[in-house]
Amino acid sequence: MATVNKPASLVTLIPAAEVSEELQVLAATWPVWDSKTHPQKPKGSGKFSFDYSGDYDTERVLITKGRATLTPVNPAGGDAICIESGDSVYFHRGFKCNWKVHSPMLKHYAYYGDDGELMPEPEPGITCDICKAGCFVESYFHTGEDGTELDLCPKCFKKDVGKYSGAEKQKFGEPVPAPAKRQKKK
Ligand SMILES: [Zn+2]
Incomplete structure (x- = not known):
């Protein structure tokens, strides 16, 4: 049995010059x-910031256009990297980074499971950063004073409303306006 090596980072x-033709052909079939x-x-x-914490082991991409710098947020993420057209990038679960797109980017992407096999594309989702519950239907997006961004499920948000004041209420990942205060009936 093959040994599964944990990625060092x-x-x-995978710089453009080292991307195999096999990967290029395969990636062309992936969504953009x-x-x-x-x-x-x-x-x-x-x-924007992105948290690679979905229900997959690795997101693999092949960039066909553009250029961006990725700055890891978590210490284990390594140094900032510049990625550009022709490069392939493997984002492993747990990676979290800030994106800065310098030139508009197009990339093919696919998700791979723990077994190294291609997975069907997962449903879009939002996971609570506190309790890890799925909260795509209703969530609260909070930016802290230090710029830390959190997605919160309604339960965690309501548990500590004071701490998360100013959080943006979202439904299906889109902001919804705060409800108008109800008038008291006389
Ligand atoms: Zn929660």
Whole structure:
């Protein structure tokens, strides 16, 4: 049986010159991600943070256009890396980084399981950063004073409303306006 090696880093960059033809052919069949359609903070800045904590072992991508810098948030993530057209990147579960897209990016992507096999694309989802419960239907997005971004399930949000004041209520990942205060009946 083959030994499964743990990646030394939570992200693996395969420079364009080392990307095999086999991977190029395979990746062409994967869905495409367009950086322009990804929510950015602030809008249009090319900046967003991403937490690779989905129900997969590794997200593999092949970049076909653009350039970006990824700055790991977690200490085990390693140094900041620059990725660009032609490169392949493996994002391992647990990796968390800040993206800065310098030139609009297109990339093919696919998810691989613990067994190293290609997985069907998971449903979009949001996971509570406190209790890890899925909270795609209703969640609260909070940015701390130090810039820490959290997705919270309604339960965790309500447990500590004071701490998370100003959090943005979201339904299916989209912000919803706060409900108007009900008028007291006389
Ligand atoms: Zn929670």
